[in-house]
Amino acid sequence: MSPMPEQNPLPFPDEPSSPPPAPSPEPSAPEPKTALAVSPAPARTTKRPLWARLMSKLADPWLTLNIEPEDPRQQIDARPVCYVLEDYGLSNALILDRACRDAGLPSPLVPLPGDPLGRKRAYVALSRRNASALIPEPGSHKTHSGSLARLLQAHRAQPELDVQLVPVSIFVGRAPDKASGWFSVLFSENWTIVGRFRRLLAILLNGRDTIVRFAAPVSIRDSLAEDLPPERTVRKLSRVLRAHFHRIREAVIGPDLSTRRLLVDKVLAADPVREAIASQSRRDNTKPEDAWKKAHAYAWEIAADYSNPVVRSASFLLSHVWNRIYDGMLVHHLDKFKEAAPGHEVVYVPCHRSHMDYLVLSYLLYERGIVPPHIFAGINLNLPVIGGILRKGGAFFARRSFRGNALYSAVFREYMAQLVSGGYSIEYFIEGGRSRTGRLLPPKAGTLAMTVRAYLRQPTRPVLFQPVYIGYEKLMEGNSYLDELTGKPKEKESIWALLWSIPRILRQNYGQVVVNFGEPILLNDVLAEHGPEWQGEAVAEEEKPAWLSTAIDALAQRIQVNINRAADVNPINLLALALLSTPKHAMGEADLVAQIELCKTLLSDMPYSDRVTVTPHSPERIIAHGVEINVLQRIQHPLGDVLDVVSEDTAVLMSYYRNNVLHLFTAAAWIACCFQNNRRMVRQRVIKLGRTLYPFLQQELFLPWNEDEFAERIDRTIDVFVREGLLEQVNEDDGGILQRNAGQTDEVFRLRAIGHSLQQAFERYYIAISVLVKNGPGVLGAAELESLCQQAAQRLSLLYAPAAPEFFDKTLFRSFIQKLRELKLVWPDENSKLVFDEHLDAWAKDAKVILGRELRHTIERVSPEAAKPEAETTSPD
Numbered sequence: 001m002s003p004m005p006e007q008n009p010l011p012f013p014d015e016p017s018s019p020p021p022a023p024s025p026e027p028s029a030p031e032p033k034t035a036l037a038v039s040p041a042p043a044r045t046t047k048r049p050l051w052a053r054l055m056s057k058l059a060d061p062w063l064t065l066n067i068e069p070e071d072p073r074q075q076i077d078a079r080p081v082c083y084v085l086e087d088y089g090l091s092n093a094l095i096l097d098r099a100c101r102d103a104g105l106p107s108p109l110v111p112l113p114g115d116p117l118g119r120k121r122a123y124v125a126l127s128r129r130n131a132s133a134l135i136p137e138p139g140s141h142k143t144h145s146g147s148l149a150r151l152l153q154a155h156r157a158q159p160e161l162d163v164q165l166v167p168v169s170i171f172v173g174r175a176p177d178k179a180s181g182w183f184s185v186l187f188s189e190n191w192t193i194v195g196r197f198r199r200l201l202a203i204l205l206n207g208r209d210t211i212v213r214f215a216a217p218v219s220i221r222d223s224l225a226e227d228l229p230p231e232r233t234v235r236k237l238s239r240v241l242r243a244h245f246h247r248i249r250e251a252v253i254g255p256d257l258s259t260r261r262l263l264v265d266k267v268l269a270a271d272p273v274r275e276a277i278a279s280q281s282r283r284d285n286t287k288p289e290d291a292w293k294k295a296h297a298y299a300w301e302i303a304a305d306y307s308n309p310v311v312r313s314a315s316f317l318l319s320h321v322w323n324r325i326y327d328g329m330l331v332h333h334l335d336k337f338k339e340a341a342p343g344h345e346v347v348y349v350p351c352h353r354s355h356m357d358y359l360v361l362s363y364l365l366y367e368r369g370i371v372p373p374h375i376f377a378g379i380n381l382n383l384p385v386i387g388g389i390l391r392k393g394g395a396f397f398a399r400r401s402f403r404g405n406a407l408y409s410a411v412f413r414e415y416m417a418q419l420v421s422g423g424y425s426i427e428y429f430i431e432g433g434r435s436r437t438g439r440l441l442p443p444k445a446g447t448l449a450m451t452v453r454a455y456l457r458q459p460t461r462p463v464l465f466q467p468v469y470i471g472y473e474k475l476m477e478g479n480s481y482l483d484e485l486t487g488k489p490k491e492k493e494s495i496w497a498l499l500w501s502i503p504r505i506l507r508q509n510y511g512q513v514v515v516n517f518g519e520p521i522l523l524n525d526v527l528a529e530h531g532p533e534w535q536g537e538a539v540a541e542e543e544k545p546a547w548l549s550t551a552i553d554a555l556a557q558r559i560q561v562n563i564n565r566a567a568d569v570n571p572i573n574l575l576a577l578a579l580l581s582t583p584k585h586a587m588g589e590a591d592l593v594a595q596i597e598l599c600k601t602l603l604s605d606m607p608y609s610d611r612v613t614v615t616p617h618s619p620e621r622i623i624a625h626g627v628e629i630n631v632l633q634r635i636q637h638p639l640g641d642v643l644d645v646v647s648e649d650t651a652v653l654m655s656y657y658r659n660n661v662l663h664l665f666t667a668a669a670w671i672a673c674c675f676q677n678n679r680r681m682v683r684q685r686v687i688k689l690g691r692t693l694y695p696f697l698q699q700e701l702f703l704p705w706n707e708d709e710f711a712e713r714i715d716r717t718i719d720v721f722v723r724e725g726l727l728e729q730v731n732e733d734d735g736g737i738l739q740r741n742a743g744q745t746d747e748v749f750r751l752r753a754i755g756h757s758l759q760q761a762f763e764r765y766y767i768a769i770s771v772l773v774k775n776g777p778g779v780l781g782a783a784e785l786e787s788l789c790q791q792a793a794q795r796l797s798l799l800y801a802p803a804a805p806e807f808f809d810k811t812l813f814r815s816f817i818q819k820l821r822e823l824k825l826v827w828p829d830e831n832s833k834l835v836f837d838e839h840l841d842a843w844a845k846d847a848k849v850i851l852g853r854e855l856r857h858t859i860e861r862v863s864p865e866a867a868k869p870e871a872e873t874t875s876p877d
Contacts, residue, residue, distance in 0.1 A: 052109045064208040072214035083123040084167045086245040099212040116154030149234045164217035169248040171211045260305040267414045276410035298411040307392040333517040350468035352429035376428035417454035437806040438659030443556035456539040467518035467562040473511025473572045518566030560702040565609040571622040576658035581756035586644040593619040663701040667717045672755030677852040680739040766847045770863040777835035789813040
């Protein structure tokens with residue numbers, strides 16, 4: 001969590017002008033012991049100077065202080081108090097004096113007993129943050145506060161003197177939600193050194209949002225007890241205090257991230273990059289300087305250029321944009337993340353649904369006082385003007401492929417390593433690109449691998465992966481997704497397309513956005529599970545432990561599982577689940593209300609996880625909301641209103657929102673599918689077949705259970721179905737026989753609607769089995785099978801009702817075939833052709849339970865055969 005913006009105070013009138021202290025070359029020393037409070041420090045009897053009282057009357061109306069902790073007297077004892085500020089300045093002195101008055105502490109503008117500082121005050125500062133003193137005077141080597149040195153010397157001369165130093169951090173204008181205007185944002189606290197006029201404006205605009213943080217006191221006597229030479233004592237104490245102020249500032253406004261040039265220099269100086277530069281020079285037969293310039297250009301192209309004023313300004317602008325286009329943004333489980341994050345390098349791993357993901361997550365984190373992360377972005381977003389703004393917001397850019405460019409790969413990997421070792425929080429999407437279907441995509445573990453390798457190379461700060469679910473009621477990219485799903489190529493991003501779309505975006509209502517923080521994943525836990533022989537020692541870049549690949553794959557899967565376990569079920573998800581189950585995507589109002597109630601009952605009685613959130617609205621309010629945001633239309637009719645999806649294009653897009661939450665209804669949909677073509681089934685057979693099918697569903701939908709847990713979930717869901725009247729338990733022998741109602745009753749209708757969401761997944765599985773069996777063992781390779789399955793699914797969709805876009809997604813067929821190989825149902829022969837035995841036939845027979853005879857016949861008929869090679873002929877001699 002981060003500190004506040006930084007200010008350039010007005011200099012205190014008495015303080016001699018001096019350059020800022022140079023950083024000490026010595027390593028950081030441990031902080032001295034602190035004295036805990038037992039009783040409030042007594043107020044000094046001397047009155048504050050007249051000028052201070054007059055200036056306070058001028059400043060107090062502009063100041064509203066948030067004092068931390070609420071009662072700082074509890075940590076200060078009865079000894080004399082000398083306050084320590086990071087910077088000199090009249091503004092800091094007046095703010096500190098006001099804070100001490102409010103907290104009942106001694107005034108800093110009244111001298112200590114005996115005035116050992118000789119300044120008629122009781123505070124010191126480490127530096128003068130004055131814009132005119134940024135460049136040290138020639139021959140100046142000051143590394144500490146002269147006042148602090150005098151105070152230490154007074155303690156040496158007077159053994160009875162025992163003053164406690166109380167560090168006080170002052171920040172003006174941190175909270176972005178309280179900014180009253182554009183200038184308030186620009187003049188809020190940051191790391192930049194500013195001048196007197198800017199400091200004055202900051203107080204006038206943001207003084208009512210000032211934080212004053214008192215730290216535990218530091219004992220001067222404890223510092224002197226170390227018996228170091230006087231010069232070293234004051235240098236060490238100054239360095240410890242300076243480090244303290246840096247930590248507090250970092251905690252309030254975040255680390256000083258505007259270090260693009262420094263970070264690039266570190267990248268280019270790293271051994272792996274230097275070796276890559278030498279290899280590039282040899283490969284190109286050029287001078288090393290030319291290869292270095294190429295590496296420098298790569299690093300400059302990649303690196304973020306974080307600017308706190310730009311982030312503050314963007315936060316101010318986005319507040320207005322979000323209020324215009326969204327009905328609200330909700331965040332859940334952020335408090336749990338805040339408890340787990342301290343002390344860790346945080347890597348945010350959200351699902352990727354929209355370009356808005358970048359802005360929404362960073363904005364919400366910043367609004368809640370958390371430093372926005374550095375964001376891994378595709379080079380396609382590095383547009384003119386926009387790319388520069390994103391870069392200053394923390395984005396760093398990567399090319400789509402590193403293949404064939406060893407130098408670029410080395411530079412990018414080292415940049416990632418520097419971010420991880422430097423403690424910068426990072427955000428990236430392990431799906432690689434935005435999901436066009438609404439499902440989580442199979443993870444691409446390249447960036448994860450870079451992160452894990454960076455940590456193993458320098459395992460100092462433990463890494464925490466934070467899965468994040470982002471749910472939308474309406475996507476800004478909906479129309480472009482629709483074009484891509486119908487086969488049109490993806491349009492290239494351009495600045496003109498973006499500008500052209502802004503007026504259209506601002507005129508629409510995109511509903512509500514929900515951001516849910518999933519259960520965090522500690523990298524050390526994953527490494528302990530999959531690489532128990534690793535004992536925390538550094539692993540060289542060139543080393544490749546045998547367990548590393550398995551650990552990375554397991555980490556990727558766990559991230560996707562935890563994203564799904566933090567899903568939010570919004571009104572549009574529920575409407576899509578219900579309406580897309582009907583041929584014309586329409587329902588009578590009473591039927592739609594009943595179906596939504598059933599879905600909400602299943603979610604409450606069979607909770608998926610404790611981080612899943614569900615809209616609290618009633619079915620009637622959900623329907624009204626769908627009409628409000630132009631997803632549904634109400635058709636008046638004397639026998640009862642009908643709710644219909646507004647267009648076929650909207651229906652295709654609604655499959656996206658249905659797929660967001662499909663995994664939450666897996667057990668219920670499986671049971672319902674079993675009764676689509678069967679009126680009766682033995683309960684144990686439903687459970688047994690579910691166990692058989694589960695590995696494929698788990699692979700496709702990133703489900704969290706093992707087979708036994710899924711079987712138990714099916715059993716408990718059956719009880720809910722029986723209670724709701726969707727199924728009837730005929731007898732109790734051998735687990736009992738379940739049956740549905742005969743005919744077209746309301747219960748049958750509701751059961752069919754629940755099962756529809758997974759029906760096409762089972763059809764896809766049967767297509768793959770059918771194509772394999774039809775062609776026979778040893779005929780098709782995995783890639784050939786994928787293509788033939790896709791062709792069969794596309795033809796099936798053309799012949800019958802249009803299917804969901806993912807029905808003929810080659811990626812899903814690839815995943816299914818891979819799982820068949822893992823389960824040893826198929827395996828490659830010496831020619832890389834897939835072979836199988838009777839076990840696959842048995843699996844295909846089980847599919848008959850779910851698929852009707854007509855559909856099975858159609859699938860078998862449209863399943864293509866591989867082209868047979870032409871027979872070779874020989875010409876006669």
